[in-house]
Amino acid sequence: MKPLGARSIAHDPVIRRLNALCALDDQAIAALHDELNRTFSVRSRQELLHEGQEILRCMLVVRGWAARTRCVEDGRRRIINVVLPGYLVGYPGLKRGLASSTVVAITDVLLCTAPDSSVSPALAKAYAISRALDEAHLLGQITRLGRLNAQERIQDLLLELLERLELGGLAREGRFTIPLTQEMLADALGLTPVHVNRMLQQARQAGELSWHGGQVVLHDPKAIRRKVGRLKVRVSRPLI
Amino acid sequence: MKPLGARSIAHDPVIRRLNALCALDDQAIAALHDELNRTFSVRSRQELLHEGQEILRCMLVVRGWAARTRCVEDGRRRIINVVLPGYLVGYPGLKRGLASSTVVAITDVLLCTAPDSSVSPALAKAYAISRALDEAHLLGQITRLGRLNAQERIQDLLLELLERLELGGLAREGRFTIPLTQEMLADALGLTPVHVNRMLQQARQAGELSWHGGQVVLHDPKAIRRKVGRLKVRVSRPLI
DNA sequence: CGATCCATTGATTCTTATCAAAATAGGTGG
DNA sequence: CCACCTATTTTGATAAGAATCAATGGATCG
Numbered sequence: 049m050k051p052l053g054a055r056s057i058a059h060d061p062v063i064r065r066l067n068a069l070c071a072l073d074d075q076a077i078a079a080l081h082d083e084l085n086r087t088f089s090v091r092s093r094q095e096l097l098h099e100g101q102e103i104l105r106c107m108l109v110v111r112g113w114a115a116r117t118r119c120v121e122d123g124r125r126r127i128i129n130v131v132l133p134g135y136l137v138g139y140p141g142l143k144r145g146l147a148s149s150t151v152v153a154i155t156d157v158l159l160c161t162a163p164d165s166s167v168s169p170a171l172a173k174a175y176a177i178s179r180a181l182d183e184a185h186l187l188g189q190i191t192r193l194g195r196l197n198a199q200e201r202i203q204d205l206l207l208e209l210l211e212r213l214e215l216g217g218l219a220r221e222g223r224f225t226i227p228l229t230q231e232m233l234a235d236a237l238g239l240t241p242v243h244v245n246r247m248l249q250q251a252r253q254a255g256e257l258s259w260h261g262g263q264v265v266l267h268d269p270k271a272i273r274r275k276v277g278r279l280k281v282r283v284s285r286p287l288i
Numbered sequence: 289m290k291p292l293g294a295r296s297i298a299h300d301p302v303i304r305r306l307n308a309l310c311a312l313d314d315q316a317i318a319a320l321h322d323e324l325n326r327t328f329s330v331r332s333r334q335e336l337l338h339e340g341q342e343i344l345r346c347m348l349v350v351r352g353w354a355a356r357t358r359c360v361e362d363g364r365r366r367i368i369n370v371v372l373p374g375y376l377v378g379y380p381g382l383k384r385g386l387a388s389s390t391v392v393a394i395t396d397v398l399l400c401t402a403p404d405s406s407v408s409p410a411l412a413k414a415y416a417i418s419r420a421l422d423e424a425h426l427l428g429q430i431t432r433l434g435r436l437n438a439q440e441r442i443q444d445l446l447l448e449l450l451e452r453l454e455l456g457g458l459a460r461e462g463r464f465t466i467p468l469t470q471e472m473l474a475d476a477l478g479l480t481p482v483h484v485n486r487m488l489q490q491a492r493q494a495g496e497l498s499w500h501g502g503q504v505v506l507h508d509p510k511a512i513r514r515k516v517g518r519l520k521v522r523v524s525r526p527l528i
Numbered sequence: 529c530g531a532t533c534c535a536t537t538g539a540t541t542c543t544t545a546t547c548a549a550a551a552t553a554g555g556t557g558g
Numbered sequence: 559c560c561a562c563c564t565a566t567t568t569t570g571a572t573a574a575g576a577a578t579c580a581a582t583g584g585a586t587c588g
Contacts (some may be wrong), residue, residue: 094518118431119428120431126430126434126435128427128430128431146418148424149427183388183423183426184388186423186426187358187368187388187389187426189430190358190366190368190426190429190430190433191358191366191368192480193430193434194366194433194476194477194478195360195366200323236434237434238434273408277360
């Protein structure tokens with residue numbers, strides 16, 4: 049077994065995120081390291097899960113981005129939300145559940161099996177909090193679509209991504225790598241790609257953000273948060 | 289203990305709905321009857337639960353409608369979804385969880401304590417399916433807001449309500465009682481009340497539905513379902 | 529009877545979609 | 559390294575959808 053310590057916690061987004069949700073004990077970290085040695089990958093555009101499909105085991109995203117989508121009859125898809133490193137795919141502690149939505153890899157995605165909750169109460173709690181946050185993000189998405197205009201929707205979503213990535217140490221000072229195209233953003237926000245483009249330019253010209261070469265920088269996250277009335281999602285206590 | 293039988297199952301929306309989700313055994317029905325004798329009520333406009341509040345016990349809605357809402361800083365609310373008779377409020381089997389959204393009574397609401405999952409595996413399964421359906425309805429709401437125009441949103445939501453009410457025997461042949469105002473509908477659909485009104489009139493004139501005195505009739509649910517591309521939510525198997 | 533809530537109507541403005549096309553970037557193979 | 563191909567971003571012109579503002583009519587309730 050690999051040696052454990054502060055450095056290994058700090059360097060892996062998966063462990064870092066789960067540890068931020070609930071302080072992990074040695075058993076949990078050991079189990080995670082164990083699984084992190086047996087990763088498998090899914091190529092960009094491939095499905096991790098298909099709506100209605102039986103879920104044989106719960107997985108953890110180690111690297112890369114994926115999207116929960118709803119497939120619609122006319123061929124277009126709707127992006128429900130985004131799945132990031134350190135996030136669960138499937139239902140911890142549940143055998144033979146059915147997927148309620150399709151999950152597609154946006155980039156190449158590295159996965160591992162999620163260690164069973166039984167290895168550590170702390171890990172079980174981290175899973176529970178993770179799931180509660182997922183639900184909170186769904187509510188956030190509904191609020192976004194129902195209440196905000198195009199400009200606010202974009203900034204609100206970017207802010208959410210920033211906050212979510214920060215937990216895994218994948219974003220700092222308003223800056224992160226975004227593998228989404230403007231078209232995907234449009235799909236997630238119920239807008240057309242053309243309009244997303246215009247709103248992004250407008251925000252750029254207002255000096256609120258920059259987005260080039262897959263790098264996003266929010267110049268003043270707090271100001272954006274104030275503007276769109278976004279409440280920061282708490283992680284100190286479980287939401288359910 | 290009261291005598292149990294087909295008639296008592298058929299006549300109570302709570303038991304009827306849970307029984308439709310998963311065939312209940314005598315233990316479950318007895319426990320439910322037991323709790324149904326100790327109901328308590330919440331007046332219209334009062335809160336059943338406030339966002340962030342600790343949930344002491346899981347409840348069942350016996351009669352009346354409520355709404356999950358997100359309170360926003362500017363005083364306006366967003367309706368996330370609607371809670372109907374036979375639905376759970378809170379998290380079965382979880383002590384000390386925190387509410388992820390505020391639940392407000394739309395009409396006077398009659399509640400009872402949800403019997404513990406441990407009284408019957410069938411009841412536990414019915415709860416699990418109920419929760420899975422709740423998540424599916426959140427996904428449906430996101431799809432609605434992101435993909436449909438005003439006319440379709442309204443009809444899609446009414447269709448969802450019809451299907452959900454049918455499970456509790458509270459709707460038949462496209463007809464049900466709706467305690468929502470057009471303003472609430474607008475809040476749930478991300479539209480203005482004025483626009484909802486116009487779209488309803490348009491639908492009425494097209495002979496697609498009628499809505500008078502709190503009674504809604506969808507004249508051809510199947511046609512609407514085809515038009516808005518709505519997939520009927522399955523209940524025969526758990527979605528998670 | 530006034531007060532209040534809800535549904536309805538009209539006129540106008542603003543936001544966003546739609547259609548079409550050009551420019552740019554990124555990747556691949558020669 | 560260049561030429562080519564494809565995906566993505568950007569631009570422009572126009573139309574449709576929904577919001578906004580303002581006001582009226584109908585119920586219902588104390």
